[in-house]
Amino acid sequence: MTGTAARLLPVAVVIAALAPLYVALVGSLTPDARLFQSVPLVPTPLVWDHYRALFGTRGFWVPLGNSLVVAVATTLLALLLGAPCAYALARLRFRGRAIVLALVLAVSMLPQISVVPPLFLFLRELGLIDTHAGLVLPYLTFAMPLTIWFLVTVFRQVPLEIEEAAMMDGASRLVAFRRIVLPLAAPGLATTALLTFLFSWNEFLFALTFTLGPERHTVPVAIALFRGQYQVPWGEVLAAALVATLPVALVVLVAQRRLVSGLTAGGVKG
Amino acid sequence: MRGLLPLLLLALSACARPSAAPALTLATSAVGREGALVQAQLARFEAAHPGLRVELRSTPDEADTRHQLFVHWLNAHASEPDVLQLDVIWTPEFAAAGWILPLDRFEPEAGAFLPAAVEANTWRGQLFALPWFVDVGMLYWRTDLAARPPDDLATLAAEAAQPGPPSGFVWQGARYEGLVTVFLEHLGGFGGRILDDGGRVVVDREPAVRALEYMRDSIHVQRAVPADVLSWQEEHARFAFQNGSARFMRNWPYAVPLLSDPAQSKVAGRFGVAPMPAAPGGTSTAALGGSQLAINARSDQPELAYALIQFLVAPAQMIERAQVAGQYPSRPSLYDDAAIRAALAIPAVEARAIVERAVARPATPVYSELSSILQVHLHRALTRQAEPRAALGTAAVEMRALLSRSGLDAEGGW
Amino acid sequence: MTRGRAFTALRRAEARAAWGFMAPALGAMALVAAGPIAWTAWESVHLHDLRMPWLDRPFVGLDNYREALATPRLIAAAGHTAVFAILTVTLEVVAGLGLALVLHHRRRARGVVRAAALLPWALPTVVVALLWRFAFEGPASVANMTLASLNLADQPVAWLSGAVTAWVPIVLADAWRMTPFVALLILAGLQQIDPALHEAARLDGASPWRAFCAITLPLVAPALLVAALFRALDAVRVFDLVYVLTGGGPGAATEPLSLYAFDALMRHLRFGYGSAISMGVFVASFAGALVWIRLMGQRALVREEA
Numbered sequence: 005m006t007g008t009a010a011r012l013l014p015v016a017v018v019i020a021a022l023a024p025l026y027v028a029l030v031g032s033l034t035p036d037a038r039l040f041q042s043v044p045l046v047p048t049p050l051v052w053d054h055y056r057a058l059f060g061t062r063g064f065w066v067p068l069g070n071s072l073v074v075a076v077a078t079t080l081l082a083l084l085l086g087a088p089c090a091y092a093l094a095r096l097r098f099r100g101r102a103i104v105l106a107l108v109l110a111v112s113m114l115p116q117i118s119v120v121p122p123l124f125l126f127l128r129e130l131g132l133i134d135t136h137a138g139l140v141l142p143y144l145t146f147a148m149p150l151t152i153w154f155l156v157t158v159f160r161q162v163p164l165e166i167e168e169a170a171m172m173d174g175a176s177r178l179v180a181f182r183r184i185v186l187p188l189a190a191p192g193l194a195t196t197a198l199l200t201f202l203f204s205w206n207e208f209l210f211a212l213t214f215t216l217g218p219e220r221h222t223v224p225v226a227i228a229l230f231r232g233q234y235q236v237p238w239g240e241v242l243a244a245a246l247v248a249t250l251p252v253a254l255v256v257l258v259a260q261r262r263l264v265s266g267l268t269a270g271g272v273k274g
Numbered sequence: 275m276r277g278l279l280p281l282l283l284l285a286l287s288a289c290a291r292p293s294a295a296p297a298l299t300l301a302t303s304a305v306g307r308e309g310a311l312v313q314a315q316l317a318r319f320e321a322a323h324p325g326l327r328v329e330l331r332s333t334p335d336e337a338d339t340r341h342q343l344f345v346h347w348l349n350a351h352a353s354e355p356d357v358l359q360l361d362v363i364w365t366p367e368f369a370a371a372g373w374i375l376p377l378d379r380f381e382p383e384a385g386a387f388l389p390a391a392v393e394a395n396t397w398r399g400q401l402f403a404l405p406w407f408v409d410v411g412m413l414y415w416r417t418d419l420a421a422r423p424p425d426d427l428a429t430l431a432a433e434a435a436q437p438g439p440p441s442g443f444v445w446q447g448a449r450y451e452g453l454v455t456v457f458l459e460h461l462g463g464f465g466g467r468i469l470d471d472g473g474r475v476v477v478d479r480e481p482a483v484r485a486l487e488y489m490r491d492s493i494h495v496q497r498a499v500p501a502d503v504l505s506w507q508e509e510h511a512r513f514a515f516q517n518g519s520a521r522f523m524r525n526w527p528y529a530v531p532l533l534s535d536p537a538q539s540k541v542a543g544r545f546g547v548a549p550m551p552a553a554p555g556g557t558s559t560a561a562l563g564g565s566q567l568a569i570n571a572r573s574d575q576p577e578l579a580y581a582l583i584q585f586l587v588a589p590a591q592m593i594e595r596a597q598v599a600g601q602y603p604s605r606p607s608l609y610d611d612a613a614i615r616a617a618l619a620i621p622a623v624e625a626r627a628i629v630e631r632a633v634a635r636p637a638t639p640v641y642s643e644l645s646s647i648l649q650v651h652l653h654r655a656l657t658r659q660a661e662p663r664a665a666l667g668t669a670a671v672e673m674r675a676l677l678s679r680s681g682l683d684a685e686g687g688w
Numbered sequence: 689m690t691r692g693r694a695f696t697a698l699r700r701a702e703a704r705a706a707w708g709f710m711a712p713a714l715g716a717m718a719l720v721a722a723g724p725i726a727w728t729a730w731e732s733v734h735l736h737d738l739r740m741p742w743l744d745r746p747f748v749g750l751d752n753y754r755e756a757l758a759t760p761r762l763i764a765a766a767g768h769t770a771v772f773a774i775l776t777v778t779l780e781v782v783a784g785l786g787l788a789l790v791l792h793h794r795r796r797a798r799g800v801v802r803a804a805a806l807l808p809w810a811l812p813t814v815v816v817a818l819l820w821r822f823a824f825e826g827p828a829s830v831a832n833m834t835l836a837s838l839n840l841a842d843q844p845v846a847w848l849s850g851a852v853t854a855w856v857p858i859v860l861a862d863a864w865r866m867t868p869f870v871a872l873l874i875l876a877g878l879q880q881i882d883p884a885l886h887e888a889a890r891l892d893g894a895s896p897w898r899a900f901c902a903i904t905l906p907l908v909a910p911a912l913l914v915a916a917l918f919r920a921l922d923a924v925r926v927f928d929l930v931y932v933l934t935g936g937g938p939g940a941a942t943e944p945l946s947l948y949a950f951d952a953l954m955r956h957l958r959f960g961y962g963s964a965i966s967m968g969v970f971v972a973s974f975a976g977a978l979v980w981i982r983l984m985g986q987r988a989l990v991r992e993e994a
Binding site: 341342349367370371372447448449500501502505510639640643653654656657659660668680 | 738739740741760761825826827846848849850851935936937938939940941951954955956957
């Protein structure tokens with residue numbers, strides 16, 4: 005590996021990673037009629053029409069709201085159910101722990117399509133098709149193992165001594181968990197929450213299957229189905245894609261260091 | 275943390291669908307000019323029926339998604355929406371499943387509508403929906419580049435291959451329902467059909483093979499059709515034609531008002547519309563599209579629902595629709611109306627002739643699957659993954675298997 | 689003796705507490721994962737067509753599986769899934785390894801690259817697919833303009849209408865999204881290697897290439913394997929990317945298994961038949977997951993037990 009190449013490679017990686025997003029940005033600021041000719045390197049003149057249309061006639065607030073509600077609810081529910089489980093797996097000694105861990109891992113590798121038919125019939129029976137709850141429930145299939153797997157690592161890093169001291173003083177497991185471990189693990193909990201939020205925000209197949217009308221579509225579904233009866237409004241599609249990217253980019257910027265160490269340690273998702 | 279769960283459940287239940295029932299619901303596409311038009315017409319209907327409220331339930335634009343939504347609503351035996359806007363090809367499926375009401379008890383004036391459209395909405399002898407507007411495939415040509423439209427398909431390809439605009443003849447070749455309609459028009463042009471009168475699959479016969487070979491060769495041999503059309507839907511073709519970069523286009527009537535608008539169209543005043551040409555021995559064919567209005571079988575108020583349908587398909591509303599959205603009336607008699615003549619941008623006699631000759635796609639409850647088979651194999655042949663004869667042969671085998679599996683084949687009857 | 693009994697009691701109390709702690713999570717996973725899988729298996733041996741309620745839901749044994757195996761489109765879809773998995777995994781692991789090696793030696797670049805690498809990975813797949821479809825759609829697409837400006841093509845390529853060319857944006861999109869991430873996984877593996885080993889090799893006069901082959905590669909192999917298996921498992925269930933980028937076309941030339949299953953399920957509402965195909969996807973990835981757990985998981989689990 006020559007020195008110059010090695011020096012330039014990181015720069016090339018950054019450019020390669022960002023170039024498609026830049027092209028999208030330019031495209032979203034270019035009038036539709038020009039889009040089918042060629043996309044200029046720098047948009048002239050800048051046209052904000054696509055963004056205006058997106059939040060005006062398209063009502064992009066609706067899918068944004070849906071995604072936010074579903075992703076936040078999924079994250080909270082997964083943390084609520086998953087944190088005690090992860091704590092038990094990280095701290096308590098009992099037979100069958102390896103099997104539970106393997107099960108959690110197996111669930112995390114479940115192909116979504118293989119649970120679509122029963123979940124559809126199940127949600128239909130409960131009258132939950134096309135509701136927010138009808139998305140949060142299926143989202144637990146990936147949110148639960150993700151949260152548990154991540155939090156096991158987090159809880160293991162909490163110093164054992166403080167917890168043991170508390171229990172010596174007569175605190176029960178539950179109290180020690182709630183009063184001592186959870187506060188100490190707060191940064192890890194936050195990272196886990198961000199990651200679960202990210203996955204829920206991005207999910208497509210379940211949202212496509214279990215919502216029906218535009219009033220309930222999440223952001224990815226709304227973008228994918230964005231067309232008039234005869235149209236592919238590329239300008240608006242690209243604008244919407246960038247808007248959908250914003251929260252994701254924020255999460256990455258805020259939590260990149262923790263995300264990487266967590267992901268590489270837990271190796272949760274490829 | 276303990277207080278979180280009730281809070282969460284509360285938040286979730288607050289998000290559930292509101293259940294307040296409006297007086298009457300209409301599920302239709304509600305965007306753009308069409309949406310505004312429907313709103314205005316509904317306001318008039320409400321004014322004529324004091325105390326009655328009509329709620330518009332907007333549906334996804336994409337036909338497959340809307341189909342899925344309707345199937346879910348009806349399959350769940352919901353009583354709303356009361357009135358549904360159906361694609362011309364869905365009526366038999368919904369009728370066979372018992373999801374929509376036969377209209378015969380309301381004694382509809384079926385004779386006033388286009389016979390082909392009425393037939394497409396008839397299942398086992400009963401009428402299930404009234405045609406709201408009709409769509410027909412037409413040939414758009416450039417009046418500044420030729421004196422008259424081509425007479426037959428060979429001339430069309432030859433003229434399209436001439437130098438001039440970068441693209442010759444553009445149509446809808448993506449793998450979706452639109453491709454089936456374009457194929458149907460070429461197929462008729464060569465004298466072929468998809469199913470015969472007895473419901474047998476004949477799409478692997480000689481005329482069909484020649485039609486598909488013609489379509490493929492016009493792309494890859496004569497280069498009269500740009501290969502890009504293989505991923506194009508209606509609007510891509512419209513953009514190309516509107517920018518002046520195509521000599522001919524196959525499209526629905528909706529494009530006429532848009533192409534005539536000098537603010538966005540480079541071909542305003544320089545294009546004409548003609549019937550799709552045919553090959554010797556075939557017939558000029560237009561695929562029949564359009565929307566129908568039907569009543570949910572579980573509707574609590576079928577009489578009111580029918581009153582709404584009757585209002586929407588009345589001549590006054592149809593004329594207004596033609597003027598605003600360029601969509602053709604489904605009542606042949608309206609083509610003599612002065613207002614329609616002004617709205618259509620082509621001679622009303624010609625328009626009427628195209629509409630009356632329009633060919634419907636097969637009326638079967640398994641149409642969506644039948645079409646999906648055909649789409650894949652047509653697209654395979656057009657992208658040169660298979661020879662037309664082999665592609666149509668495989669498609670026919672699969673279509674026959676589908677029909678016999680569903681108990682819908684010609685021999686078994688239904 | 690009493691001490692032993694007290695110890696056993698303590699252990700028992702701890703186990704009870706553990707199951708109590710885990711009960712809600714395990715219940716939730718049974719409800720949304722284990723239960724549904726069993727239900728899918730049950731559906732797959734029944735004739736169940738939501739469009740034809742009058743047919744009811746009769747037991748048909750393995751008919752759905754038989755029909756699937758006799759359908760060329762399904763066999764093709766299985767082939768596409770395999771090809772996609774092999775292509776993307778190879779590309780991403782090889783490129784990822786290269787990238788990781790460079791980053792390993794250039795500490796300062798890591799921070800920037802990490803952010804840039806995570807962004808594509810964190811994007812909604814739908815957005816990734818749209819970006820790449822936009823770049824390859826139409827005669828004046830970014831891809832065609834780039835080729836033309838490099839004098840590599842005199843005719844614009846209709847990428848999405850070619851049975852082979854349509855794979856280019858799909859594979860590139862996946863590689864764009866995942867390579868940097870795979871590199872980060874491998875980098876974590878590289879950082880575990882004791883630098884003294886390389887030092888020793890250098891003192892022994894080994895060439896860098898020999899050192900790479902003899903030390904780096906064997907030691908980073910487990911990390912490579914994890915990355916490859918993760919990616920393969922992901923590739924087997926690919927759906928979003930293809931759904932948005934090509935819709936499985938042209939023809940059905942890029943249609944993977946999940947897309948074909950989705951078509952049967954949600955477009956044609958054939959729940960029995962669609963479930964049979966879904967089971968196929970499940971079995972394929974479950975086999976992969978078992979391999980994963982045997983190879984890597986066991987090690988991780990053993991570490992947990994210790």
